[in-house]
Amino acid sequence: MISYEEALETILASVNRLEKTSVSLDECTGWVLAEDVPAASNLPPYDNSAMDGYAVVGRSVAKAGEEDPAVLAYLGDVDAGGGDRIEVREGEAARIGTGAKVPRGADTVVMVEDTEFREENVYIFREYATGSHIRMAGEDYVKGEEGLRAGTLIRPAEVCFLAANGVTDVPVYRRPKVGILPTGAEVLPSGEPVSGTKIRDANGPTLMSLVRKYGGSGHHLGIGPDDEEKLIDLIGENAPNHDALITCGGISKGHHDHVKDALVKAGTRIEFWTTAIRPGKPFGFGKLGDTLIFALPGNPVSSFVTFEIYCQPALTKAMGCTPPYREFFQAKLLEDFPKKPGFTFFVRGNIEGDYPDYAFRPSKKQGSGMISSLVKNSVIMIAPAERDLIGAGESVEVFRI
C-alpha cells in the first residue's frame, strides 16, 4: 500500500500530453494552447484616438484657454475604417471618433467636451499637451512580441488576443476521451426501476459529470457484469479507443470482485492497487497500451474522491495544462479532527466566514456511502497521513468540489 503522494506521482509520471489538434475560435474556450502565439502585428495596428473629439497638431492647442480659445478650421470627418484621405496642418482640426486612425499631420486629440463648433470653425477652450488622447501603434503589443504561451488554458481574455491577431484555427492539445465502466450485478442503469437488492448506477453519471467538468469527453460504456470473461472483453474492446478507462466497483476483497483479474488478463500493467487514503483505499492504477487505467472503488463517495484526487490531475495534464493541476487554498479548522495515522484523509465540509477568516467545518457524515456528504458540502480538506489529530485552529489545505 503506497501513500497518496507516491500514488499521485506514479500516475502523473505515466501521463503523456495528448497530441496537437486545432479548434475554432468559437470552440477553444477551456482548451489548452498547444503552440506559442506571438503578436502577429502591432496592437493597436495604428495610432488611434482614445476619445471622441478633434485631431489637431499639438502646437495649435498648446496655449488654448477658457478666455482665449484656439480657433481651428474644420477640415472634415475622419471615418473609422474609411481611409486615410485627410491631412491635418497647424490651425486645422478634423473630427475623429474613438478608435479611428489619427490622420496624417495630427499628433493630439482634444475631447469634444472641450470644444464648440461655430461656422465651420472649432473653438477649443483648454490647453492640451501634444500627444494627448492618442493610443500609439504597438503600445499594447509590438509585432512578434511574446503573446500567448503553449500550455495556457484559454480564457475569454486569450480569445480576445487570438481574435485580435486573426487566429481562427486555434492550436490546442486534444482533450482526453474517457470510457466509464461501472460494474456490479446489483447495479441497474439510473433510469430503470429498482427493487429487492438492486441499486441504481449513481457512479456512472457522476463520473461522466466529473470528466466533463474537467474538460474531457466521457463515454458511459454500460454496466459491467460480475463475470471475468465478459469484463476482459469489455476492457479489451474499449481501452484502445480511449485515452483513459475508469472502472468503478468490484475491486476489493469480495468473492465477486473480478475487475483486477480481468484488467490483468486483458493486458494491463498494474502499478499499484491500494493507497493509504480514506475514503477510497481500494484504488488501482495501471496502463493498457497507452491507455490510462483507473480502477475506482464502488462506494459513491470513494469513487468521487479518488476521481478528484487521482484522475483529475491526470486528465488535466493529458489535456496540456502545466502544473499545478488543481487549485488548493488554506482555511482554519473549526473543530478537532481526530484520525487514524498512516492514512491521508479527505474530509468533506464547508467553508464558513469570509477572507481572511475562512474557516473549515468538517461534515458530521463522513461515511463512504454518504452521498449527502458530497451534496451538502463544497470543499474537501486534506488531512496528512502522519497526523493523528488535526487541532481546532490549525491551518488546513482544502479544495473545492
Added chain:
Amino acid sequence: MISYEEALETILASVNRLEKTSVSLDECTGWVLAEDVPAASNLPPYDNSAMDGYAVVGRSVAKAGEEDPAVLAYLGDVDAGGGDRIEVREGEAARIGTGAKVPRGADTVVMVEDTEFREENVYIFREYATGSHIRMAGEDYVKGEEGLRAGTLIRPAEVCFLAANGVTDVPVYRRPKVGILPTGAEVLPSGEPVSGTKIRDANGPTLMSLVRKYGGSGHHLGIGPDDEEKLIDLIGENAPNHDALITCGGISKGHHDHVKDALVKAGTRIEFWTTAIRPGKPFGFGKLGDTLIFALPGNPVSSFVTFEIYCQPALTKAMGCTPPYREFFQAKLLEDFPKKPGFTFFVRGNIEGDYPDYAFRPSKKQGSGMISSLVKNSVIMIAPAERDLIGAGESVEVFRI
C-alpha cells in the same frame, strides 16, 4: 450618469428567470435545478455491508477472541444484487461483499481479515459489537427528505444524488440565448485580412467566449454597419429570438455612433446610458420587449469589463441561480492606487503569494485598449467610487477573470 451599484441593481431588477425545461442527466452539469428534488426512496435502500466479510448474528461473535475464536457454520454467499434467499441464525455465517444487502437474521458484519475459512466453518478471531460494519437503510437520506433545492447549480455531487434517485430528466431553468452584435465600419471578421484603417473583430469572439463561460449560448450576429437604418433592422430581427442582445461599439459621442438611436427607434426602453465606472463609462442598458439589451463600449477592455460586471450577473440570474451571482474575495493591495473620485475603477492585476497573505498587484497597463491587461492578469480589483487613493496594505475586493 448613475453609479455602478445603482446600474447593477437596475439591471438585476429587470431580469426574470427563464422558464423551466428539462435536460438529460448527462447534460445537466452546470445548469440550475428548477424544482426541489426530495429523496425518492431511502438511501441506502436497504441495510448493507460496509466491508467484505461475513454476515452474522451479533451474539455469535460478541465474545470471540484470538485464543477462543467463534466457529460458525458457513451458509453460502450473499450475492450483490442476487436476491434474498439466505437467512442467518445464531452460529451461522454468510459470506458478503461490500454493498450487498444484509441477509435476514444478520445484524453484524465481521471483516474477512479477522476470519479463517476451514472445512465449511468460519473461524472469527475478534469480538465484534452488534451492528458493526452495517450501513443502515436511510442513513444517508430517508424517503421524502429534502434532497436538492430549486436554484442549486448542478455539480457532479448533485448528479450523484439525481442518479441515485433515478432522476434522468432533470428539471432545470433554460439557459439564456444571447445575440452578439459588434458594430463599426472599421471592423472586419477576425479571420479576414486587414489593412489600412480596418481592425479585426476581437470583441465578438471574446463576448461569445464569455457567454459560453457563464452558461449561456451565444450567437454572433455578424458585424453591424455604421448605418442607423440597417442597425434598426438587425436589432428588430434579432431581439425577439434572444433573451439578451449585446451590441458592442458605436455608443459614445462620435458622429458615427448610431447604436443608441437605432435601439430607441427599434423600440428599446433605455434605462440608462452611462455609468460612473472606468473602464467602460459608456454602457447602456434597456429592454426591447422581454429581451435584455446591453450596449457595450467598443474598446476591448471596456467591453470585457462591462460584460463581467453587468452582463454576467444578469445572465447568471436568468439561468436560475440564487445570489450571490459571482464570487468575490479579498486581497491585500501591494502598492498605492490613486484614482479619480466619483468613478468605480475595475483594475486588472494579479494575485501574489498564498493564503493568508494573498496580495494584489495592479497591472501597469490599465488602458481600455490594452488587451495585454486582460491576457497578463487573472483578477480585477474593485476600487470604490468615493475613494481618491487606495493605500498599499489595504484589503481590497477582487474577482477572477
